[in-house]
Amino acid sequence: MRRAQITEDRPWALWAGGVGVTFGGLRALHDVSVGVAPGEIVGLIGPNGAGKTTLLDRLGGYLPGRGAIWLGDVELTGLPPHRRAAAGLGRSFQDARLFDTMTVRQTLALAGARLGERDGDLGTRIGELIELVGLEGYRDKFVRELSTGTRRMVDIAGIMLQRPLVVLLDEPSSGIAQRETEALGPVLARIRDITGCAMLVVEHDMPLLLGLADRVYALEVGQVIAEDIPARIVEHPEVVRSYLGDDLTAIHRSGAGAAAGTDPGR
Amino acid sequence: MDIVLLGLVIGMANALLAAGLVLIHMSNRVINMAHGEFGAFAVAMMLALTRVAHLNYWLALALSLLATAALGAVVERTFLKRLFDSPRLILLIATIGLAQVLIVVRLLLPKPTVAGERLLIGGGQLFPVPFTMEPVVFDRVVLYPQHFTALIIGPLVAVALAVFLRRSRYGVALRAASENASRAQLLGIPVQRVSTVAWVLAAVMAGIGGILLAPVIGFSATEAVGLPILMRGLAAATIARMASVWAAFGIGLGLGVVDQLVFFWTGRSGLTDVILVVIILAALLARRARTRRTVAAEESSWEAIEPVRPLPAEILAHPRWQVLTRTAAVTGAVALVGAPLMARSAGTFFLASVLVIASVVVSMTVLTGWAGQLSLGQWALAGIGGVLGPKLVVEVGLPFLPAMALAAAIGGLVALLIGLPALRLEGTGLAVVTLGFAVASGSWLYTRGWFTAPGGRFPTPSWLTTDRFYWIALLYLAGAMLVLHRLSRSTTGLDIVAVRDNPRQASAYGVSVVRTKLTAFVVSGIVAAGGGFLWAAGTGLADVTAFPPIRSFAIIAAAVIGGLGTLSGAVIGAVYLWGVPYYMGSVSPYVGLLATGAGLLALLMFLPGGLARAMFRGRDHLARLVTGTDPRPGVPTNEEPQMLTPGIEVEPALAEVAG
Numbered sequence: 001m002r003r004a005q006i007t008e009d010r011p012w013a014l015w016a017g018g019v020g021v022t023f024g025g026l027r028a029l030h031d032v033s034v035g036v037a038p039g040e041i042v043g044l045i046g047p048n049g050a051g052k053t054t055l056l057d058r059l060g061g062y063l064p065g066r067g068a069i070w071l072g073d074v075e076l077t078g079l080p081p082h083r084r085a086a087a088g089l090g091r092s093f094q095d096a097r098l099f100d101t102m103t104v105r106q107t108l109a110l111a112g113a114r115l116g117e118r119d120g121d122l123g124t125r126i127g128e129l130i131e132l133v134g135l136e137g138y139r140d141k142f143v144r145e146l147s148t149g150t151r152r153m154v155d156i157a158g159i160m161l162q163r164p165l166v167v168l169l170d171e172p173s174s175g176i177a178q179r180e181t182e183a184l185g186p187v188l189a190r191i192r193d194i195t196g197c198a199m200l201v202v203e204h205d206m207p208l209l210l211g212l213a214d215r216v217y218a219l220e221v222g223q224v225i226a227e228d229i230p231a232r233i234v235e236h237p238e239v240v241r242s243y244l245g246d247d248l249t250a251i252h253r254s255g256a257g258a259a260a261g262t263d264p265g266r
Numbered sequence: 267m268d269i270v271l272l273g274l275v276i277g278m279a280n281a282l283l284a285a286g287l288v289l290i291h292m293s294n295r296v297i298n299m300a301h302g303e304f305g306a307f308a309v310a311m312m313l314a315l316t317r318v319a320h321l322n323y324w325l326a327l328a329l330s331l332l333a334t335a336a337l338g339a340v341v342e343r344t345f346l347k348r349l350f351d352s353p354r355l356i357l358l359i360a361t362i363g364l365a366q367v368l369i370v371v372r373l374l375l376p377k378p379t380v381a382g383e384r385l386l387i388g389g390g391q392l393f394p395v396p397f398t399m400e401p402v403v404f405d406r407v408v409l410y411p412q413h414f415t416a417l418i419i420g421p422l423v424a425v426a427l428a429v430f431l432r433r434s435r436y437g438v439a440l441r442a443a444s445e446n447a448s449r450a451q452l453l454g455i456p457v458q459r460v461s462t463v464a465w466v467l468a469a470v471m472a473g474i475g476g477i478l479l480a481p482v483i484g485f486s487a488t489e490a491v492g493l494p495i496l497m498r499g500l501a502a503a504t505i506a507r508m509a510s511v512w513a514a515f516g517i518g519l520g521l522g523v524v525d526q527l528v529f530f531w532t533g534r535s536g537l538t539d540v541i542l543v544v545i546i547l548a549a550l551l552a553r554r555a556r557t558r559r560t561v562a563a564e565e566s567s568w569e570a571i572e573p574v575r576p577l578p579a580e581i582l583a584h585p586r587w588q589v590l591t592r593t594a595a596v597t598g599a600v601a602l603v604g605a606p607l608m609a610r611s612a613g614t615f616f617l618a619s620v621l622v623i624a625s626v627v628v629s630m631t632v633l634t635g636w637a638g639q640l641s642l643g644q645w646a647l648a649g650i651g652g653v654l655g656p657k658l659v660v661e662v663g664l665p666f667l668p669a670m671a672l673a674a675a676i677g678g679l680v681a682l683l684i685g686l687p688a689l690r691l692e693g694t695g696l697a698v699v700t701l702g703f704a705v706a707s708g709s710w711l712y713t714r715g716w717f718t719a720p721g722g723r724f725p726t727p728s729w730l731t732t733d734r735f736y737w738i739a740l741l742y743l744a745g746a747m748l749v750l751h752r753l754s755r756s757t758t759g760l761d762i763v764a765v766r767d768n769p770r771q772a773s774a775y776g777v778s779v780v781r782t783k784l785t786a787f788v789v790s791g792i793v794a795a796g797g798g799f800l801w802a803a804g805t806g807l808a809d810v811t812a813f814p815p816i817r818s819f820a821i822i823a824a825a826v827i828g829g830l831g832t833l834s835g836a837v838i839g840a841v842y843l844w845g846v847p848y849y850m851g852s853v854s855p856y857v858g859l860l861a862t863g864a865g866l867l868a869l870l871m872f873l874p875g876g877l878a879r880a881m882f883r884g885r886d887h888l889a890r891l892v893t894g895t896d897p898r899p900g901v902p903t904n905e906e907p908q909m910l911t912p913g914i915e916v917e918p919a920l921a922e923v924a925g
Contacts, residue, residue: 062770082772090774093771099763113757
């Protein structure tokens with residue numbers, strides 16, 4: 001699989017047009033179009049059932065549906081997930097379950113296995129990365145022995161190893177402690193600055209998302225109802241009505257803040 | 267028309283069985299491999315009550331069905347309850363153990379005697395009928411009272427079931443439980459009781475199906491009788507997507523008609539099994555097109571496999587440990603290689619057959635333990651090598667080893683052909699298809715002249731003494747284990763485990779899920795077929811008597827009893843599978859079956875890691891005694907890695923590493 005590149009004809013890192021997904025007779029996504037520019041962090045907000053995870057699943061190739069999907073100059077539309085990954089599309093799942101019976105080192109070896117590097121080089125790189133994200137004590141631990149926060153770090157390290165063009169992140173703050181959630185924003189921003197990868201982030205923690213994203217799409221019942229920069233999206237009348245209700249406190253963290261959002265619809 | 271009528275009679279049993287399978291699947295999300303045995307049990311019961319105890323038909327019927335219902339309830343209350351939260355694949359394997367135990371129970375029931383001989387196989391005339399009438403003669407078939415009994419009672423049972431599901435609160439509860447068991451439980455639905463009711467209903471329906479069918483097609487008090495029956499019900503239930511009792515019922519009837527039509531057109535009964543496999547494959551493939559988004563129970567990972575932790579480096583490097591392990595390795599190797607010199611010929615042959623069985627169990631471990639896929643036809647895959655291989659030697663004239671290599675390769679090819687459609691689906695698709703393959707291979711493929719050696723025999727080459735056979739088997743097993751061990755350490759091995767643990771995440775890392783599962787199945791097919799070739803060479807038999815489909819269940823049992831995660835566990839399992847009947851066969855002919863069936867259930871319930879788990883615990887204890895270092899990991903530190911550390915403090919290094 002050819003790795004995707006940005007060309008003059010195809011300036012978007014990720015572009016999807018007219019995406020539609022149905023579950024039985026239920027229209028989960030209808031004519032959704034989104035674009036992510038190279039190096040851009042794009043947020044995806046909306047109430048439960050708006051279709052955020054469905055959109056990520058469609059982009060990642062885990063659901064069939066309508067519409068065209070491009071990663072740089074490679075069309076992903078009909079490809080299975082592993083070929084999208086090979087083209088340079090990263091994916092972080094909400095549960096960060098990873099692989100129960102694999103050690104941290106094995107997980108990273110798996111993530112980096114398809115980069116065409118020599119084993120020795122990959123081993124060195126994995127070793128450095130493990131030290132870097134503070135996982136030295138966990139190197140030979142099985143993933144299922146780790147806390148969600150630690151697994152999330154392994155997950156992020158794995159994505160960095162893959163050097164994707166775009167990463168789809170589903171609720172990165174889910175299941176981790178408040179203190180770590182606050183640190184998550186800067187970590188993700190720095191990964192973007194250093195690796196240059198773009199991100200499409202679904203996140204319930206509004207302060208985290210609004211502080212991180214360059215641009216935000218708002219979804220409701222399977223359709224894009226607004227698109228704007230973070231400062232303005234929360235004032236968009238459609239968004240206020242559908243998502244935030246009349247209560248704007250959710251946007252501003254008060255004291256300990258809102259608990260990390262988990263989506264019971266999943 | 268007359269044939270269609272006959273087909274409907276046969277189909278009625280399929281339909282009742284299929285509907286029961288769907289009921290159980292709705293309540294527990296498990297495919298009950300013991301379901302055919304419920305039917306066979308009722309038949310044996312009926313036979314004992316009418317022909318041995320000489321009871322009246324209706325009384326015997328009532329008692330038989332009552333006993334079958336009780337059996338269903340007991341099974342559900344004991345095993346299912348205990349394993350309710352296990353991964354579904356474990357449950358499925360547990361029902362295989364259950365099937366083996368039920369076979370023994372059935373075989374121990376009193377059998378009718380004719381002229382002083384205990385009757386093992388008999389025709390329909392042995393069975394009593396509720397009423398007598400003149401047979402109705404058509405062009406090609408004659409319909410007797412038993413046919414009309416089936417045509418009357420079958421629909422009545424269906425109506426009764428419909429009324430029950432519609433009217434009683436269990437109908438709704440069952441649907442709720444099938445949608446989402448844990449949520450139904452939260453809503454106050456007694457999921458456990460619903461499950462018991464489903465099992466009792468299903469068992470009774472299987473019993474009725476069996477009792478209706480037995481007078482039509484005759485019976486056989488052998489191990490294998492439940493399998494083809496189960497196969498047909500399972501085919502119908504699978505095509506009905508395990509979702510609709512009525513669809514399964516209708517398709518079961520339809521399959522009965524197809525069965526008879528094919529039989530009358532071609533005159534071959536085995537061909538219908540092949541057609542059945544094709545129908546199942548087509549149905550599975552058609553299912554793919556549908557968009558689904560359920561967190562399927564099958565997705566839950568293979569939690570029974572607790573990974574074996576390698577010993578820490580300081581123990582491995584400890585001089586005393588090294589002396590110990592090297593001494594043990596050398597002694598073990600000398601003992602294994604020198605065994606034929608110490609044992610008598612029969613003993614050597616027994617050891618060799620354990621080694622061959624072990625190689626097939628090892629192939630099971632690769633597929634089920636590593637890849638998390640279940641094949642119910644592993645012994646039939648071995649048969650590919652064991653039935654075709656001798657033909658290559660006898661008719662084509664290939665030397666022994668090239669023939670073995672080619673036979674193994676063809677085994678891999680067959681696995682590829684079966685797996686290609688079956689492995690595109692998540693869950694138990696492969697299990698159903700391989701079961702069909704097992705049944706069809708026994709009834710059709712292994713009887714074809716173009717596939718088998720003359721007379722189904724593998725004349726032992728003159729140079730192949732028992733000792734040499736043992737050494738070849740030893741070499742084959744050791745070689746297979748070595749290659750597979752290397753495989754498990756390779757990138758491919760990592761892919762296989764990753765796909766088992768979490769297919770979505772694996773594909774997000776660029777791993778092709780289908781190709782990886784296929785790789786595992788093809789490798790296991792090659793190893794199994796190679797083992798099968800040796801089995802044929804050792805026994806001299808190259809037909810279905812050497813490769814009965816039912817033994818695939820025993821292979822699964824051995825793999826689980828030994829411990830699915832490790833290759834050494836497979837060897838332990840083979841020793842258990844073959845050793846228990848060898849040393850205790852004089853106690854009862856059923857001891858082997860009982861040992862695997864009961865052993866399987868006991869281990870799944872109480873020691874899910876298998877015997878190998880106990881062995882590795884022993885290794886850890888020994889390591890501590892010898893080296894004074896505790897190999898088990900210490901209490902994990904409470905300190906979590908800090909989210910803050912990466913970006914801020916070591917940014918330059920991060921830039922370098924992330925490239």
